[in-house]
Amino acid sequence: MVLDNKDTRNIWEKIGDFFSANSIWMKWYCTGCGAIEMPPTMTSRFDMERLGMGPMATPRQADVLLITGYLSTKTLRRVIYSYEQMNSPRYVVGFGSCTINGGIYYDSYATINQLDKYLPVDLYIAGCMPRPEAIMNGFNTLIEMIKKGEANGWRHYQENYDWYKKNQLESLGEVIIHDEFHE
Amino acid sequence: MMNSMNKLIDEIRVTLKPLEILVPADRQIACIVEPGEVHRALAYLKSSGFAQLSILTCVDWIEDGEFELVYILMNWNEGIHVQLRARIDRNEPVFNTITHIYPGARYYEREVHEFFGIEFKGNEDSYKPLFLERWDAIPPLRKDFDPQAYSDSKFPMRDRDRVFKSRIGGTEDERS
Numbered sequence: 586m587v588l589d590n591k592d593t594r595n596i597w598e599k600i601g602d603f604f605s606a607n608s609i610w611m612k613w614y615c616t617g618c619g620a621i622e623m624p625p626t627m628t629s630r631f632d633m634e635r636l637g638m639g640p641m642a643t644p645r646q647a648d649v650l651l652i653t654g655y656l657s658t659k660t661l662r663r664v665i666y667s668y669e670q671m672n673s674p675r676y677v678v679g680f681g682s683c684t685i686n687g688g689i690y691y692d693s694y695a696t697i698n699q700l701d702k703y704l705p706v707d708l709y710i711a712g713c714m715p716r717p718e719a720i721m722n723g724f725n726t727l728i729e730m731i732k733k734g735e736a737n738g739w740r741h742y743q744e745n746y747d748w749y750k751k752n753q754l755e756s757l758g759e760v761i762i763h764d765e766f767h768e
Numbered sequence: 769m770m771n772s773m774n775k776l777i778d779e780i781r782v783t784l785k786p787l788e789i790l791v792p793a794d795r796q797i798a799c800i801v802e803p804g805e806v807h808r809a810l811a812y813l814k815s816s817g818f819a820q821l822s823i824l825t826c827v828d829w830i831e832d833g834e835f836e837l838v839y840i841l842m843n844w845n846e847g848i849h850v851q852l853r854a855r856i857d858r859n860e861p862v863f864n865t866i867t868h869i870y871p872g873a874r875y876y877e878r879e880v881h882e883f884f885g886i887e888f889k890g891n892e893d894s895y896k897p898l899f900l901e902r903w904d905a906i907p908p909l910r911k912d913f914d915p916q917a918y919s920d921s922k923f924p925m926r927d928r929d930r931v932f933k934s935r936i937g938g939t940e941d942e943r944s
Contacts (some may be wrong), residue, residue, distance in 0.1 A: 659901055686926045692916040694908045695900075698923040740815040756922050765896065 590602035592734045599734070605648065605674070606731035609638045609724075612671070614664055617654015619681045619714045626717040636724055644670045649727070650704075654714075655683035657695045657755055661703060665753060665760050668704055676737045678727060679706045680720075682713045689713070702752040705738030772846055773797070779816070780850075784809045798851040803837075803863065806854045810839065811868045817843045818850055824866075824876035826884045830911040832860045835886060839866075856886075865890035883909040 594602065601606035603695060613623060627633045627640065641647040644667040650749075668677065679700050682688040691765040700706055707730065710723035742749060753760055777789060780799055786809075790798040801809050827836040834855040841850045856863055865888040866873045878898045879889040887909040888894040890911035897903060904912050 659899075662901070687923070688921075691925070692919050694905075694913070694915040694918045696923070698919065699926045702924065758904070762901045764901065 589655045590729060594734050602674075602731055602734055606728045609636075609649055609650050609728070610641035611649040611650045612636060612641055612644045612667065613653060614667060615653050615734045616656055616664075617681065617683055619653030620722060622714050622717055623653065626720050631717045633721070633724065636721075636728060638724060644668070645672065646677075647671060648674070649676045651676060651678045651680060652684055652700060653680045655681075655688060655690050655696045656700065657693075658697065659673045659695070660758055661697055661753075662757060662762060665703065673739045673743075673750055674731075674736070676707045676727065676731070676736050677704050677738055680717060681699075682711060685709055685711060697756060703756070705742045705749070707736040707738040725747065749768045769794055773848065776816075776848065783812055792851075792896040795847055796849045796851065798853065800853045803856050804852040806837070806839070806852065807864065807869065809852055809864065810866055813850060813852070814869055817845055818848075819844065821866075821872055821876070823847070824880060824910075826871055826880045826886060828858070828884060828909065828911045829855070830858070835861055835884060837863065837880075837886075851877075861886040863888055865894070866886075885908050885910065890919050 615623070620688055632728065633639075638649075644650065648671075650664070650671060652664060665733055668675070671704065675702075683690060683696070684700040684706070687693075687696065690696040692697060697703065708723055708727050710719055712719055715723070727736065770939040771819045773791075773795065775795060777791070780786065780797070781789060784799065784801060784805065786799045786805075788800040790800075792798055799809070814907075820842040823840050824840075825837065825838050825872075829836055836853055836855045836860050839852040840847075841852065843850070861884070863886060865877060867877070867890065874891060874893055875898065877891050877894045878896060880886050881888060881894045882898050882900055882903070900908070905918055908915070908918075
């Protein structure tokens with residue numbers, strides 16, 4: 586995925602980005618083992634809130650979708666629902682090697698191998714798992730990217746919706762499932 | 769403590785006439801029976817205190833051409849587990865339901881049908897999908913299923929030739 590990094594924002598969008606970068610609400614989609622790295626990141630030792638970041642309960646009120654680990658096809662469907670409920674501008678952070686190339690689940694029949702084919706990932710934090718230092722570093726980078734207007738994944742998703750949908754349907758068959766548990 | 773185990777083993781040996789009885793661990797009994805005997809054995813064990821069906825699962829013995837159904841029962845009064853095993857033909861994976869003995873087996877049979885493709889006659893739910901949404905290949909826990917090939921066909925791998933430039937600490941050009 587090649588993101589368009591040209592800064593085409595007007596002054597109001599720049600001001601909006603400056604303020605939203607300093608007040609980030611995150612939706613953690615704790616699918617994998619990475620979720621265990623979040624408590625030390627948000628509590629007193631590393632203290633995520635000094636960056637102005639905090640956890641949020643619902644996707645509709647969140648700015649960042651944090652995917653902490655592997656995604657099975659079943660959870661990927663729920664992640665896509667959640668992402669599409671979020672308001673723009675919205676950012677996706679892929680966390681750990683499972684979102685990058687499948688990690689140790691590269692040959693599993695149930696887990697996907699590459700998250701950015703299905704959702705626009707603004708930032709990957711590599712590692713298995715990344716330690717809280719790496720997470721804090723990644724959040725700093727995300728804040729800088731938002732301030733500079735480089736975190737354009739949500740725009741890329743709007744402009745290339747057909748490409749993302751095609752990949753989603755190729756791997757999942759259908760995104761919204763129709764069976765006895767969902768009707 | 770062991771007396772109750774020995775008494776139970778003797779009772780099972782007399783009543784069920786199993787092919788083999790094993791004691792894999794303390795307070796556990798494994799009992800291998802003919803597939804035709806499974807329902808009688810389960811009814812007998814349920815009436816003698818094994819009220820809980822802990823799990824119904826399956827093992828694929830592909831070299832022997834057989835599926836082995838495994839029923840694990842628990843007796844809450846004695847704290848004893850009994851494992852009942854029976855092998856059925858792999859080419860004709862059909863078995864009768866046990867939902868009239870243990871109604872909770874309804875979902876276990878559905879799971880075994882989904883992951884191993886065994887039909888359970890008499891349980892009309894067992895054909896419905898349970899965990900796997902829109903599964904489109906042979907049941908995934910059969911030994912002849914190739915997860916790598918399935919993963920390659922459905923979930924493309926990243927092109928490994930591509931070099932990723934780290935943003936953390938500057939881009940590659942900046943560092944060199």
